[in-house]
Amino acid sequence: xxxxxxxxxxxxxxxxxxxxxxxxxxxxxxxxxxxxxxxxxxxxxxxxxxxxxxxxxxxxxxxxxxxxxxxxxxxxxxxxxxxxxxxxxxxxxxxxxxxxxxxxxxxxxxxxxxxxxxxxxxxxxxxxxxxxxxxxxxxxxxxxxxxxxxxxxxxxxxxxxxxxxxxxxxxxxxxxxxxxxxxxxxxxxxxxx
Amino acid sequence: xxxxxxxxxxxxxxxxxxxxxxxxxxxxxxxxxxxxxxxxxxxxxxxxxxxxxxxxxxxxxxxxxxxxxxxxxxxxxxxxxxxxxxxxxxxxxxxxxxxxxxxxxxxxxxxxxxxxxxxxxxxxxxxxxxxxxxxxxxxxxxxxxxxxxxxxxxxxxxxxxxxxxxxxxxxxxxxxxxxxxxxxxxxxxxxxx
DNA sequence: ATTATAACATACCGTTCAGTACGTTATAAT
DNA sequence: ATTATAACGTACTGAACGGTATGTTATAAT
Numbered sequence: 001x002x003x004x005x006x007x008x009x010x011x012x013x014x015x016x017x018x019x020x021x022x023x024x025x026x027x028x029x030x031x032x033x034x035x036x037x038x039x040x041x042x043x044x045x046x047x048x049x050x051x052x053x054x055x056x057x058x059x060x061x062x063x064x065x066x067x068x069x070x071x072x073x074x075x076x077x078x079x080x081x082x083x084x085x086x087x088x089x090x091x092x093x094x095x096x097x098x099x100x101x102x103x104x105x106x107x108x109x110x111x112x113x114x115x116x117x118x119x120x121x122x123x124x125x126x127x128x129x130x131x132x133x134x135x136x137x138x139x140x141x142x143x144x145x146x147x148x149x150x151x152x153x154x155x156x157x158x159x160x161x162x163x164x165x166x167x168x169x170x171x172x173x174x175x176x177x178x179x180x181x182x183x184x185x186x187x188x189x190x191x192x193x
Numbered sequence: 194x195x196x197x198x199x200x201x202x203x204x205x206x207x208x209x210x211x212x213x214x215x216x217x218x219x220x221x222x223x224x225x226x227x228x229x230x231x232x233x234x235x236x237x238x239x240x241x242x243x244x245x246x247x248x249x250x251x252x253x254x255x256x257x258x259x260x261x262x263x264x265x266x267x268x269x270x271x272x273x274x275x276x277x278x279x280x281x282x283x284x285x286x287x288x289x290x291x292x293x294x295x296x297x298x299x300x301x302x303x304x305x306x307x308x309x310x311x312x313x314x315x316x317x318x319x320x321x322x323x324x325x326x327x328x329x330x331x332x333x334x335x336x337x338x339x340x341x342x343x344x345x346x347x348x349x350x351x352x353x354x355x356x357x358x359x360x361x362x363x364x365x366x367x368x369x370x371x372x373x374x375x376x377x378x379x380x381x382x383x384x385x386x
Numbered sequence: 387a388t389t390a391t392a393a394c395a396t397a398c399c400g401t402t403c404a405g406t407a408c409g410t411t412a413t414a415a416t
Numbered sequence: 417a418t419t420a421t422a423a424c425g426t427a428c429t430g431a432a433c434g435g436t437a438t439g440t441t442a443t444a445a446t
Contacts, residue, residue, distance in 0.1 A: 001444040002392030024305060026219035030434060040395060042436075051434065101308050107363060111304040112217060114366045115294050125367035132373075156376035163377045164353075167360030170300060173307045174318035180325075183349035184356045187384060194414040195422030223404060233425060235406075244404065 009047060012037040016048075017058035021105040024112050025055050056119070062105040063127040071134050080142030081192050084161070088185045091165070095172045103169050111170075132162045139192075148192065157191060164188045202240060205230040209241075210251035214298040217305050218248050249312070255298040256320040264327050273335030274385050277354070281378045284358070288365045296362050304363075325355045332385075341385065350384060357381045 015037045019028055030051065034041050048054040073090070077083035095101050102108075106127050113120040135158035142148035168181055208230045212221055223244060227234050241247040266283070270276035288294050295301075299320050306313040328351035335341035361374055 001390060001446090003394070003442045004444085005393065006442095023309075024219070026217070027309075029432075031432085040393095041434090042395085043393070045435070046393075103304070103308070108304055110363055110366050111296070111301055114368075115296070116216075116220075121367050125369055128364060128367060129369070153376075153380075156380050159373050160357075160377045160380035163360035163364055163374075163381075164357055165360070166363050167356035167358070170303055170359050170363055171321060171356055173303045174314050174321060175307075176318055176322070180352050181356075183346075184353045187346075187349050187353035188356075190384070191380060194416090194420060196412045196424070197414085198423065199412095222402075224402085233423095234404090235425085236423070238405070239423075 005047075007037075007039050007043065012039055013048070013054075013057055013061055016054055017061055017105070020055055020058050021062065021102050021108070022100070024108060025052075026112070056123070059105060059109055059120075059123065063123070063130075066104070066106070067127065067130055067134070070131055074134060074138045080138055080145070080147050081189070083138060084192060085185075085189055088165070088168070088189070091168065092172070092178075092181050092185070095169070096178065101173050101175065103173050104166075107166055107169055128162060128166075131165075132158050135159075135161050142192075160191060161188070198240075200230075200232050200236065205232055206241070206247075206250055206254055209247055210254055210298070213248055213251050214255065214295050214301070215293070217301060218245075219305070249316070252298060252302055252313075252316065256316070256323075259297070259299065260320065260323055260327070263324055267327060267331045273331055273338070273340050274382070276331060277385060278378075278382055281358070281361070281382070284361065285365070285371075285374050285378070288362070289371065294366050294368065296366055297359075300359055300362055321355060321359075324358075325351050328352075328354050335385075353384060354381070 016033055019032060019036045023032070030041060030044070033044060033051075033054070037044065044054060048057055070087075073087050074083045077086060095103070106124050109120055110124040110128075114124050115121070136154050139148065139152065139154040139158055143150055143152055143154065164184070168184060172181065209226055212225060212229045216225070223234060223237070226237060226244075226247070230237065237247060241250055263280075266280050267276045270279060288296070299317050302313055303317040303321075307317050308314070329347050332341065332345065332347040332351055336343055336345055336347065357377070361377060365374065
């Protein structure tokens with residue numbers, strides 16, 4: 001019994017995610033959250049707990065959705081080289097299209113919270129490890145099909161590509177000339193040769 | 194005339210730099226600053242301006258010192274491959290030695306402030322561009338000496354190495370297994386072949 | 387229809403924030 | 417020695433912070 005909830009938990013959590021993604025944890029206030037989520041303060045606390053728990057829920061939603069998105073994109077091409085090339089180009093294109101560069105919510109959190117909060121150290125690390133496994137599986141597919149040479153170290157290479165992706169995502173926050181990132185991608189993708 | 198300043202501006206600015214580096218802009222309070230810098234609040238304002246101006250002074254101090262440090266390290270070896278190898282290994286070793294991973298103050302700022310403050314977008318971008326020029330000069334030295342092949346694209350390669358360095362610095366904040374970063378460095382340095 | 391209860395809106399809590407007013411102390415110029 | 421002034425320590429400001437107490441409203445079970 002009791003009154004029924006008037007808001008959609010997934011929708012308001014998504015709104016919180018967008019805001020934390022854009023502004024980070026510290027710079028986002030409860031007032032920012034209530035206005036963006038469209039619900040009152042006590043509703044946030046009853047549904048998600050305190051600010052940090054809400055942030056964690058938002059980040060988990062992000063990483064899950066992001067992982068499946070990455071997986072989908074890489075499976076979309078039969079050619080592995082083409083898959084990675086398109087993937088990296090799209091990441092760049094999306095970032096340069098938007099006015100403000102939010103980058104990656106998980107990477108932002110790695111920088112802001114991971115060094116001071118073990119929970120987020122683990123959460124962000126595991127997401128990156130998961131992405132690196134997706135990369136690795138894709139590379140192994142390329143080896144299997146004969147597109148990539150058999151002596152490629154799939155694991156090491158996938159880790160290097162994850163690191164490059166992180167570096168690209170971060171440096172785009174300073175809005176370098178587009179040629180900078182294009183050059184970088186071109187060089188990095190040579191590793192798939 | 195008037196009373197003489199009792200604190201060393203460079204020393205207290207260095208203390209502020211350490212604190213901002215460790216905690217970021219938002220999470221560092223004026224009270225944190227006064228206790229770490231060892232001076233009172235009005236002294237900060239009279240010497241450096243408000244919190245953001247102090248932060249900017251601290252970041253400028255960091256980037257200048259960092260750039261000259263990088264330059265020195267890369268000039269320390271006659272072999273260019275060895276120079277980069279030692280450089281990357283040292284970055285990793287230093288990060289894993291310390292208990293907490295502060296990473297790079299400039300990269301932290303790129304993530305926290307650059308997307309919302311044009312001044313820091315420019316400042317952080319220009320630092321990365323400067324580092325990339327140092328990398329490029331080092332690579333060109335290797336080409337000149339015959340250590341690297343003549344058809345190497347020094348500019349593109351240096352940019353890719355900068356991106357990799359950023360990626361490495363960031364992912365170390367989540368404390369991945371050391372093999373992860375070792376693998377990455379090994380793969381990345383193959384680009385110098 | 388009554389009742390128990392959960393979600394609602396409002397208004398508030400103590401704390402901490404960045405920034406400053408002000409009275410005191412020390413020094414450089416006269 | 418006097419004076420003007422700049423740096424000092426203390427204590428304060430209004431605003432914003434995260435979080436909650438409280439009274440009202442709506443709904444599910446009886």
